[in-house]
Amino acid sequence: MSDIRSLAMAARDAASDVAVLSTDAKRALMMDMAASLERHAGEILAANAQDMQQAAAKGVQGAMLDRLRLDEARVATIAQALREVANLPDPVGVVTRRETRPNGIGIERVRIPLGVVAMIYEARPNVTADAAALCLMAGNAVILRGGSEAIHSNTAIAAALHDALSAHGLPAAAVTLLTDLRREAMVELLQLADIIDLAIPRGGEGLIRFVTEHARVPVIKHYKGVCHLYVDRAADLELALGLLVDGKTSRPGVCNALETLLVHREVAASFLPLAAKALQERGVELRGDETVCALAPGAKPATEDDYAAEFLDLILAIRVVDDLEQAIAHIRRHGSDHTEVIATRDEATAQRFVQALRSAVVMVNASSRFSDGGELGLGAEIGISTTRLHAYGPMGAESLTVERFVVRGEGQVRHPSSLSANLSAPVLPDASA
Amino acid sequence: MSDIRSLAMAARDAASDVAVLSTDAKRALMMDMAASLERHAGEILAANAQDMQQAAAKGVQGAMLDRLRLDEARVATIAQALREVANLPDPVGVVTRRETRPNGIGIERVRIPLGVVAMIYEARPNVTADAAALCLMAGNAVILRGGSEAIHSNTAIAAALHDALSAHGLPAAAVTLLTDLRREAMVELLQLADIIDLAIPRGGEGLIRFVTEHARVPVIKHYKGVCHLYVDRAADLELALGLLVDGKTSRPGVCNALETLLVHREVAASFLPLAAKALQERGVELRGDETVCALAPGAKPATEDDYAAEFLDLILAIRVVDDLEQAIAHIRRHGSDHTEVIATRDEATAQRFVQALRSAVVMVNASSRFSDGGELGLGAEIGISTTRLHAYGPMGAESLTVERFVVRGEGQVRHPSSLSANLSAPVLPDASA
Numbered sequence: 028m029s030d031i032r033s034l035a036m037a038a039r040d041a042a043s044d045v046a047v048l049s050t051d052a053k054r055a056l057m058m059d060m061a062a063s064l065e066r067h068a069g070e071i072l073a074a075n076a077q078d079m080q081q082a083a084a085k086g087v088q089g090a091m092l093d094r095l096r097l098d099e100a101r102v103a104t105i106a107q108a109l110r111e112v113a114n115l116p117d118p119v120g121v122v123t124r125r126e127t128r129p130n131g132i133g134i135e136r137v138r139i140p141l142g143v144v145a146m147i148y149e150a151r152p153n154v155t156a157d158a159a160a161l162c163l164m165a166g167n168a169v170i171l172r173g174g175s176e177a178i179h180s181n182t183a184i185a186a187a188l189h190d191a192l193s194a195h196g197l198p199a200a201a202v203t204l205l206t207d208l209r210r211e212a213m214v215e216l217l218q219l220a221d222i223i224d225l226a227i228p229r230g231g232e233g234l235i236r237f238v239t240e241h242a243r244v245p246v247i248k249h250y251k252g253v254c255h256l257y258v259d260r261a262a263d264l265e266l267a268l269g270l271l272v273d274g275k276t277s278r279p280g281v282c283n284a285l286e287t288l289l290v291h292r293e294v295a296a297s298f299l300p301l302a303a304k305a306l307q308e309r310g311v312e313l314r315g316d317e318t319v320c321a322l323a324p325g326a327k328p329a330t331e332d333d334y335a336a337e338f339l340d341l342i343l344a345i346r347v348v349d350d351l352e353q354a355i356a357h358i359r360r361h362g363s364d365h366t367e368v369i370a371t372r373d374e375a376t377a378q379r380f381v382q383a384l385r386s387a388v389v390m391v392n393a394s395s396r397f398s399d400g401g402e403l404g405l406g407a408e409i410g411i412s413t414t415r416l417h418a419y420g421p422m423g424a425e426s427l428t429v430e431r432f433v434v435r436g437e438g439q440v441r442h443p444s445s446l447s448a449n450l451s452a453p454v455l456p457d458a459s460a
Numbered sequence: 461m462s463d464i465r466s467l468a469m470a471a472r473d474a475a476s477d478v479a480v481l482s483t484d485a486k487r488a489l490m491m492d493m494a495a496s497l498e499r500h501a502g503e504i505l506a507a508n509a510q511d512m513q514q515a516a517a518k519g520v521q522g523a524m525l526d527r528l529r530l531d532e533a534r535v536a537t538i539a540q541a542l543r544e545v546a547n548l549p550d551p552v553g554v555v556t557r558r559e560t561r562p563n564g565i566g567i568e569r570v571r572i573p574l575g576v577v578a579m580i581y582e583a584r585p586n587v588t589a590d591a592a593a594l595c596l597m598a599g600n601a602v603i604l605r606g607g608s609e610a611i612h613s614n615t616a617i618a619a620a621l622h623d624a625l626s627a628h629g630l631p632a633a634a635v636t637l638l639t640d641l642r643r644e645a646m647v648e649l650l651q652l653a654d655i656i657d658l659a660i661p662r663g664g665e666g667l668i669r670f671v672t673e674h675a676r677v678p679v680i681k682h683y684k685g686v687c688h689l690y691v692d693r694a695a696d697l698e699l700a701l702g703l704l705v706d707g708k709t710s711r712p713g714v715c716n717a718l719e720t721l722l723v724h725r726e727v728a729a730s731f732l733p734l735a736a737k738a739l740q741e742r743g744v745e746l747r748g749d750e751t752v753c754a755l756a757p758g759a760k761p762a763t764e765d766d767y768a769a770e771f772l773d774l775i776l777a778i779r780v781v782d783d784l785e786q787a788i789a790h791i792r793r794h795g796s797d798h799t800e801v802i803a804t805r806d807e808a809t810a811q812r813f814v815q816a817l818r819s820a821v822v823m824v825n826a827s828s829r830f831s832d833g834g835e836l837g838l839g840a841e842i843g844i845s846t847t848r849l850h851a852y853g854p855m856g857a858e859s860l861t862v863e864r865f866v867v868r869g870e871g872q873v874r875h876p877s878s879l880s881a882n883l884s885a886p887v888l889p890d891a892s893a
Contacts, residue, residue, distance in 0.1 A: 043792075047815055126837050132826050134836055139818055141848050220672075224848050239653075245678065245849045266871035273873035309878075359476070381866055382480055385572055393565050393869025402874070403567055403865055404559050415574050415657050416678045417850035419862045429852045432836055433814055436826025438699035440706035441835070445742075 030207065031215040035170065035222045037200035038143050042168035045201050046140045050117040052195070053164055057113035059191040061106040064156060067187040068102045074183035075152065082176050090280075094150045095177055105156045105184075108407065112160040115406040118425040119166040132436040138428040140166030142224040145216060146409075147172045147238050149230035152180035158227075159188055159202045161409045165427035170223070172205040172213055174230075182206065210237075217242040225427075227410050247422070249413035251337040252282030252365035254395045257354040257380065259371035260291040264298050266392060267370035271302055274368065274395045276309045280339045282411065283366055283398040287334060287344040289354045292318075295347045299323045306343060315345035334361045351376055355383045362386060364413045366398035366420075387413060387420030463640065464648040468603065468655045470633035471576050475601035478634050479573045483550040485628070486597055490546035492624040494539040497589060500620040501535045507616035508585065515609050523713075527583045528610055538589045538617075541840065545593040548839040551858040552599040565869040571861040573599030575657040578649060579842075580605045580671050582663035585613035591660075592621055592635045594842045598860035603656070605638040605646055607663075615639065643670075650675040658860075660843050680855070682846035684770040685715030685798035687828040690787040690813065692804035693724040697731050699825060700803035704735055707801065707828040709742045713772045715844065716799055716831040720767060720777045722787045725751075728780045732756045739776060748778035767794045784809055788816045795819060797846045799831040799853075820846055820853030 028036075048056070064071070075097040082095055124136040144167050146158040155171055162169035173181040185204040192201055205212065217226055220243040228238035228248050235248045256274055258267045274285035290298055295318060303313055303323035313319070314329035326345065333344040334357070348354045358367055366388040369380040377391045388398040398421065400408025405423030412418045418426035440446060461469075481489070497504070508530040515528055557569040577600050579591040588604055595602035606614040618637040625634055638645065650659055653676040661671035661681050668681045689707055691700045707718035723731055728751060736746055736756030746752070747762035759778065766777040767790070781787045791800055799821040802813040810824045821831040831854065833841025838856030845851045851859035873879060 043816075046818065128835070128837060132830060139848075142818065239676070243672070245847065263871070269871055269873050269879050272879050273875055277873070277875040277878050377868075383476075385479065385575065386864070388865040388867065390867040390869065392871055393867050394873040396874035397565060397867060397869075397872070398865075402561070403867070404561060414678065415572075415862050417862070419864050421865075429848050429850070431819070432821040432831075432853050434821065434823040434826050434830060434836070435810075436823065436830075438696070438702055438825055439830070440702050440710070440827040441829035442706055442710040445710050446702050446705050 029215060031212055032219060032222075034200075034203055034205070035143065035216065035219050037198070038168040038170050038203045039222050041198040041201040042140070042142050044197055045163055045168055046119070046166045048166065053117065053166075054113040056191060056195050056197070057109050057160055057164065059194055060156070060160065060188050061109040061113075063187045063191040064102060064106045064109070064184065067183065067190070068099060071102055071180065071183040071187065072097060072099070074179035077179040078177055087176065091150070095152070095180070097152060097180060101153070105153045108153070108157055109160045112164050112407050112424075115164060115424055117164065118428045123430055130439050132434055132439050135433045136430040137433050138425070139431050141427055141429055143168050143170065143222060144427060145170045145172065145223050145226040145244070147213065147226060147228040147230070147234065149174040149234060150177060152177045152184060154229065155181045155184045155204070156188065157407065158409060159185075161407050161424050162427060163201065165424045167427055168201045168203070170203045170205060170216065172208075172216065175208045178206065178208065214241045217244055220244050229410055245417075247410065247412045247414055247418060249282070249363075249365065249411050251363050252284070252411075253286045253335060253337050253361065253363040254283060254366040254368070254398070255287045255289060255358050255362060256285050256368045256370065256395065257289040257348075257351075257358070258291060258294060258298055259351065259369060259373065259376055260293040261373035261376060262291075262294060262298075262370040263372055263392075264294065264301070267298065268302060268305060270368060270370055270392070270394050272305050272309065275306060275311055275343050276341065277396055279341050282337070283395050284339070285343065285368075285395050286336060286338055287346070287361070289346050289348050289357055291351075291354075292347050292349055295319075295322055299345070299347075309341070311341045311343055313343055313345055316347060318347040319345045337363070351379060355380065358384055358386075364415070365411070366390065366395045368393065368395050385415070387411070462648060464645055465652060465655075467633075467636055467638070468576065468649065468652050470631070471601040471603050471636045472655050474631040474634040475573065475575050477630055478596055478601055479552070479599045481599065486550065486599075487546040489624060489628050489630070490542050490593055490597065492627055493589070493593065493621050494542040494546075496620045496624040497535060497539045497542070497617065500616065500623070501532060504535055504613065504616040504620065505530060505532070507612035510612040511610055520609070524583070528585070528613070530585060530613060534586070538586045541586070541590055542593045545597050545840050545857075548597060548857055550597065551861045556863055563872050565867055565872050568866045569863045570866050571858070572864050574860055574862055576601050576603065576655060577860060578603045578605065578656050578659040578677070580646065580659060580661040580663070580667065582607040582667060583610060585610045585617060587662065588614045588617045588637070589621065590840065591842060592618075594840050594857050595860060596634065598857040600860055601634045601636070603636045603638060603649065605641075605649065608641045611639065611641065647674045650677055653677050662843055678850075680843065680845045680847055680851060682715070682796075682798065682844050684796050685717070685844075686719045686768060686770050686794065686796040687716060687799040687801070687831070688720045688722060688791050688795060689718050689801045689803065689828065690722040690781075690784075690791070691724060691727060691731055692784065692802060692806065692809055693726040694806035694809060695724075695727065695731075695803040696805055696825075697727060697734070700731065701735060701738060703801060703803055703825070703827050705738050705742065708739060708744055708776050709774065710829055712774050715770070716828050717772070718776065718801075718828050719769060719771055720779070720794070722779050722781050722790060724784075724787075725780050725782055728755055732778070732780075742774070744774045744776055746776055746778055749780060751780040752778045770796070784812060788813065791817055791819075797848070798844070799823065799828045801826065801828050818848070820844070
């Protein structure tokens with residue numbers, strides 16, 4: 028058996044142990060994992076220094092290097108995140124539906140863990156602890172495949188987590204760190220459809236495409252967030268301006284930042300000059316159609332590609348639309364099913380916008396930046412899905428479980444006539460007819 | 461653009477129209493589809509006669525040929541099934557959770573359709589109507605790829621459904637029948653990850669493996685049902701015998717039929733002779749371990765393969781186990797995650813059995829034959845999933861939807877400090893810091 032397969036099978040065995048842990052046991056484990064991280068902060072920072080040195084030697088710098096860096100405060104933040112996971116509601120064992128059928132059998136839908144989750148990610152070492160904690164809290168084992176640039180940090184973090192697992196009598200394989208970072212090893216992992224229940228890639232589009240193309244196991248992913256704000260003719264323009272500035276400028280590098288503004292023609296002349304001024308004062312480059320360029324001094328002409336772009340930067344594509352339907356058609360054509368916002372005071376317009384779009388998150392008069400597990404009340408977030416299956420939008424611990432059926436009866440059978448009523452009664456040979 | 465791709469894109473466009481239909485509109489459509497099938501029964505039966513002739517000419521016979529056959533009564537049954545779908549609760553628009561966050565934004569989880577569902581199936585022409593109805597009721601478009609042996613029947617049934625769609629102003633592409641039956645066409649369809657939201661293969665293991673191996677779109681499937689009955693030492697043996705006879709003999713050719721019986725050693729001597737007698741009188745061949753062969757006259761020795769077999773026939777594998785844990789270990793090792801049953805009067809034993817097994821359906825003192833969408837209260841069934849993602853176990857209309865987020869605010873933003881409060885107030889250049 029290959030190393031990858033035997034490592035995955037060990038994770039699957041460990042998953043059985045994690046699945047039956049009580050909520051209290053999982054919470055105590057989370058707290059001890061947090062304490063162990065803090066206790067091993069010295070080793071973790073030393074390992075991180077090695078990663079930083081190697082990255083710097085390879086010429087990595089700026090934001091990329093910063094994402095890799097750990098210090099005492101960041102380790103404390105990671106530990107704190109685990110303590111927050113300990114306080115999440117336990118999704119396992121939750122009964123989502125109860126019914127008694129006419130024949131008397133009682134049916135429950137009950138949440139159980141998925142089993143083994145494979146996280147494939149890049150750079151940030153905090154994912155090692157965050158993902159492990161969320162997977163364990165939902166009763167799963169996890170296989171972590173981080174990037175080579177963070178291998179020492181990830182190894183040190185995993186070792187600290189293993190200490191806590193061991194103190195709770197749990198196998199280290201419940202949190203398995205893949206240290207064979209060859210692409211072939213990842214591909215082999217992604218083909219183990221009989222062992223791995225879900226793969227979640229987090230990182231650049233290249234990584235996500237690679238995972239999707241090579242996986243035989245189910246994959247939940249999102250490629251990009253091309254989030255739209257549509258300012259309706261019935262919008263409160265001041266409110267709309269707030270959503271626009273927050274959505275575009277509060278953190279432009281994240282997937283729930285706004286990338287395209289659509290403005291109803293009737294309010295374009297009043298809204299666009301103000302919007303342009305507010306955005307340009309915050310350093311945003313504007314790219315628009317002819318009307319936009321006429322109304323917003325300094326705006327450049329937009330190309331067709333700009334309307335499908337995830338800029339992740341202080342750039343905004345703008346289009347003036349004739350009506351709600353044109354806005355909907357634009358979003359359907361160019362959107363990424365992530366998050367769309369409408370600013371309007373007209374309830375029927377809002378309702379049509381919500382119904383006509385099938386994006387994971389649709390907002391009425393609220394900022395796209397709320398499209399986030401924490402903000403939407405899920406607690407910690409394991410990822411965001413734009414795949415319309417299983418989970419759609421921000422995914423919390425509950426997304427790492429599935430509902431199954433538990434049925435309780437008192438001997439009910441489907442075809443009573445095929446039975447003899449009594450063990451001692453003679454069974455007629457033709458009773459099976 | 462290829463024919464397959466343009467056909468799929470037409471289905472996606474049609475999905476937008478279906479998604480926004482009201483419950484009443486969908487119910488009226490179902491009723492008209494049923495009526496149209498009955499009105500076109502003549503054409504459908506003539507087409508079916510062609511299929512039957514061709515199949516007979518190819519040497520198809522017995523159960524295979526019977527599965528293909530339609531008559532007036534079967535067409536009426538298909539129409540009746542559509543009328544039953546019309547009475548199902550509409551899953552679309554159902555709000556599964558409501559929450560107001562501390563900042564005042566209101567969050568709803570709301571069910572929306574998946575989009576485009578591809579059904580890949582064999583033989584039975586009723587699937588053409590059943591699958592179309594369930595997909596439409598859940599607000600989806602469907603692409604149907606049936607077997608070549610039923611192509612005339614499927615075409616006639618689809619034409620009848622198109623009549624009803626047209627009468628409701630809906631595009632025929634909402635129910636698209638793939639008539640290009642080359643394997644390459646199916647493969648191309650299964651690769652359209654940007655258009656098809658879910659593929660559901662129904663048929664033999666070969667078809668399901670082919671779909672799984674060639675799909676880039678998500679697939680929900682089940683390979684086989686190796687269902688177990690464990691008769692505990694605390695079982696009511698009369699009750700257990702009823703579950704055994706019903707599970708094995710009431711319809712041996714279906715996936716929720718029992719394939720393996722596990723008996724606690726302490727009750728083996730009292731249960732097995734009676735069980736053997738009842739089963740053998742109904743023509744069941746028994747294959748067991750040494751103890752079984754000693755206690756059940758006529759039982760043959762079982763091979764290791766027998767314990768993983770989906771016989772779909774009047775054959776039963778039997779093993780005597782030392783205790784509950786050995787039964788659980790056996791099922792974990794040999795099971796297919798479909799349906800497992802325990803017969804016991806001991807609540808703690810039942811609880812341990814339910815918790816330790818992660819099969820889609822676990823039953824206490826009820827027949828495995830209830831593992832079916834209708835019996836479990838889902839109404840019609842689109843398939844059974846043994847993939848622990850999205851849907852697990854029998855899948856009804858709700859499994860053809862997904863929950864998304866709808867957020868309503870009054871202008872809330874994530875970083876209020878980055879805004880100026882007022883449109884007319886001057887915006888400070890450093891406000892973005």
